Amino acid sequence: MKVETSINVEKDLLEAVDRLSEDKNRSEFIEAAIQAYIAQLARHKQNASDLEIINERADDLNAEALDVLDYQVAL
Numbered sequence: 001m002k003v004e005t006s007i008n009v010e011k012d013l014l015e016a017v018d019r020l021s022e023d024k025n026r027s028e029f030i031e032a033a034i035q036a037y038i039a040q041l042a043r044h045k046q047n048a049s050d051l052e053i054i055n056e057r058a059d060d061l062n063a064e065a066l067d068v069l070d071y072q073v074a075l
Contacts, residue, residue, distance in 0.1 A: 021029040054061070
């Protein structure tokens, strides 16, 4: 469900929206930009969480990698 809203933006920003919107109207363009920004924030949050998990388990992961390398060398 779409909801009508009102926002205030700098004039040059609105001019850029109009210039770049191509086949979309302002609302469609701004909605797509907001969706893309929210998706980017979600990816950054997930990446930070993944990195934290990797860092917490780094010693175990490195030990496992060394075991694999030792096994390959032994062949």
